[in-house]
Amino acid sequence: MEILNYAFMQRALLAAVLVGITAPAIGIYLVQRRQALMGDGIGHVAMTGVGLGFLLSWSPVWMATVVSVLGAVLMELIRWYGRTRGDIALAMLFYGGMAGGVMFINLSPGGSNANLTSYLFGSLSTVSESDVTAICLLAAFVVLVTVGLRRQLFAVSQDEEFARVTGLPVRALNLLTAVTAAVTVTVAMRVVGLLLVSALMVVPVAAAQQLTRSFAATFAISVALGVSVTIGGTVTSYYQDVPPGATIVLLTIGAFILLSVLAAPLARRRARALAAAQSTADPAECKIPATRGVADEVGV
Amino acid sequence: MSDESVISLRGVRAELGSRPVLRGIDLTVRRGQVVALLGANGSGKSTAVRTVIGQVPVSAGEIELFGTPRRRFRDWARVGYVPQRTTAAGGVPATVTEVVASGRLSRARFGVLRKADHEAVRRALDLVGMADRARDSVNALSGGQHQRVLIARALAAEPELLIMDEPMAGVDLASQEVLAATLRGQVAAGATVLLVLHELGPLEPLIDRAVVLREGCVLHDGPPPEAVGQHALPGHDHVHPHAPAGAEPIRTGLLS
Numbered sequence: 001m002e003i004l005n006y007a008f009m010q011r012a013l014l015a016a017v018l019v020g021i022t023a024p025a026i027g028i029y030l031v032q033r034r035q036a037l038m039g040d041g042i043g044h045v046a047m048t049g050v051g052l053g054f055l056l057s058w059s060p061v062w063m064a065t066v067v068s069v070l071g072a073v074l075m076e077l078i079r080w081y082g083r084t085r086g087d088i089a090l091a092m093l094f095y096g097g098m099a100g101g102v103m104f105i106n107l108s109p110g111g112s113n114a115n116l117t118s119y120l121f122g123s124l125s126t127v128s129e130s131d132v133t134a135i136c137l138l139a140a141f142v143v144l145v146t147v148g149l150r151r152q153l154f155a156v157s158q159d160e161e162f163a164r165v166t167g168l169p170v171r172a173l174n175l176l177t178a179v180t181a182a183v184t185v186t187v188a189m190r191v192v193g194l195l196l197v198s199a200l201m202v203v204p205v206a207a208a209q210q211l212t213r214s215f216a217a218t219f220a221i222s223v224a225l226g227v228s229v230t231i232g233g234t235v236t237s238y239y240q241d242v243p244p245g246a247t248i249v250l251l252t253i254g255a256f257i258l259l260s261v262l263a264a265p266l267a268r269r270r271a272r273a274l275a276a277a278q279s280t281a282d283p284a285e286c287k288i289p290a291t292r293g294v295a296d297e298v299g300v
Numbered sequence: 301m302s303d304e305s306v307i308s309l310r311g312v313r314a315e316l317g318s319r320p321v322l323r324g325i326d327l328t329v330r331r332g333q334v335v336a337l338l339g340a341n342g343s344g345k346s347t348a349v350r351t352v353i354g355q356v357p358v359s360a361g362e363i364e365l366f367g368t369p370r371r372r373f374r375d376w377a378r379v380g381y382v383p384q385r386t387t388a389a390g391g392v393p394a395t396v397t398e399v400v401a402s403g404r405l406s407r408a409r410f411g412v413l414r415k416a417d418h419e420a421v422r423r424a425l426d427l428v429g430m431a432d433r434a435r436d437s438v439n440a441l442s443g444g445q446h447q448r449v450l451i452a453r454a455l456a457a458e459p460e461l462l463i464m465d466e467p468m469a470g471v472d473l474a475s476q477e478v479l480a481a482t483l484r485g486q487v488a489a490g491a492t493v494l495l496v497l498h499e500l501g502p503l504e505p506l507i508d509r510a511v512v513l514r515e516g517c518v519l520h521d522g523p524p525p526e527a528v529g530q531h532a533l534p535g536h537d538h539v540h541p542h543a544p545a546g547a548e549p550i551r552t553g554l555l556s
Binding site for chain 1: 350354355376377405436440457463
């Protein structure tokens with residue numbers, strides 16, 4: 001494995017594995033709440049953070065983390081209070097975030113949109129030592145939340161109203177979900193890029209669902225799938241000289257299609273088993289009694 | 301039956317948007333009572349229940365649960381809630397057991413389920429006759445089975461008070477019987493029940509008191525209205541399209 005001899009590839013693979021774990025781990029809760037595109041929105045907001053990082057000569061990863069966490073909290077607040085035109089407010093947040101990023105990059109000394117490209121589409125080979133440290137710390141936070149609080153997050157994402165009656169701190173958990181999603185976006189930013197982050201949050205979960213009936217299995221399979229495609233994509237990009245972010249996303253979509261095709265016979269078999277189990281209890285055909293009974297008398 | 305009040309609403313008002321939905325509701329449910337909240341669509345019966353659990357904010361009045369003001373009430377393990385059934389399940393598959401286990405969280409410290417908690421989940425599934433479907437996805441269930449799962453979820457915490465919003469809506473006959481039997485068992489064990497119902501139906505023999513709402517006001521509070529004549533026939537569907545006495549005739553615009 002000559003690929004492991006290079007320090008930059010070691011860093012790239014470590015970052016890729018961490019993204020493969022964290023993106024589906026938080027993504028599953030977003031999919032469960034039917035907020036699959038939230039990651040995309042946070043990605044747009046994070047661009048302002050990257051731009052600010054360049055402008056102030058601070059670490060773009062940490063700046064993006066701060067700004068996207070603020071953006072995610074703002075989105076959650078809009079969801080609580082903005083009952084009527086919440087979608088418009090969100091749209092303004094997304095595009096404002098993107099425009100802010102482009103503006104700040106251009107204002108920064110020696111900055112151009114070329115700097116932004118490596119954050120928009122990922123640039124694994126330029127992941128630095130300090131990037132890896134940041135990614136490891138942020139990924140640890142994401143894993144801690146998504147695994148440690150899985151029952152609470154499951155309950156809140158499944159049925160918010162019921163979760164409130166079990167005494168769970170629903171608002172705090174919603175905020176935590178949004179913050180964790182924001183942190184994941186910045187973890188994944190260097191690997192797949194801000195514009196493709198959401199794919200790794202959503203597609204592995206959708207692919208795993210083709211096979212599973214339980215939440216636990218969906219979680220495990222989507223994380224396994226996430227790690228496989230990020231490693232596969234990184235290695236492929238090394239040997240074939242193709243962009244890693246795009247390779248990873250296309251591999252994920254390929255996995256989704258493959259699993260959908262494989263799952264079709266499985267679903268048919270399950271449906272047949274279910275039908276067989278129910279037909280013994282509940283005959284599918286009507287039985288017509290030979291004689292009329294009392295219940296057949298119709299009073300007028 | 302004791303005099304201890306489990307739910308108490310005094311002069312409760314609530315608005316949805318700017319439209320007043322509750323205009324000063326008084327309602328007391330005492331320990332061991334089974335109270336049905338009846339009324340037409342839009343009468344405020346669901347909203348009344350949702351103010352009790354804190355889902356709908358109250359603009360005036362007081363709500364107490366087990367003698368504690370609702371804002372300070374923390375003992376949610378004593379309350380089992382069955383929301384009005386939504387057809388939309390979560391966006392990710394979940395098994396019957398996973399959904400019912402989330403009802404046990406109110407008794408679990410830090411969200412860790414111990415052996416006793418898993419046993420309680422199992423018992424709740426047994427009560428509604430869904431133990432054999434424990435490992436199936438909730439998406440594969442019929443409407444009635446789904447409702448049984450939601451009731452098992454409420455029972456998993458072994459609550460003293462059950463609040464149910466239209467538990468019989470869209471439920472097939474077999475599941476209705478299971479639900480009625482489950483509820484009978486809970487009442488016999490001393491549970492207090494507040495039910496939102498569209499019609500009394502198969503739960504009629506269980507109900508001690510009926511509270512009828514109209515346009516956000518309590519219209520009737522007392523023994524359930526007895527069905528007479530043809531209305532008393534089994535299987536009769538209670539549909540009352542006629543306007544209440546003293547109301548203006550409905551103007552359709554066709555003749556006026």
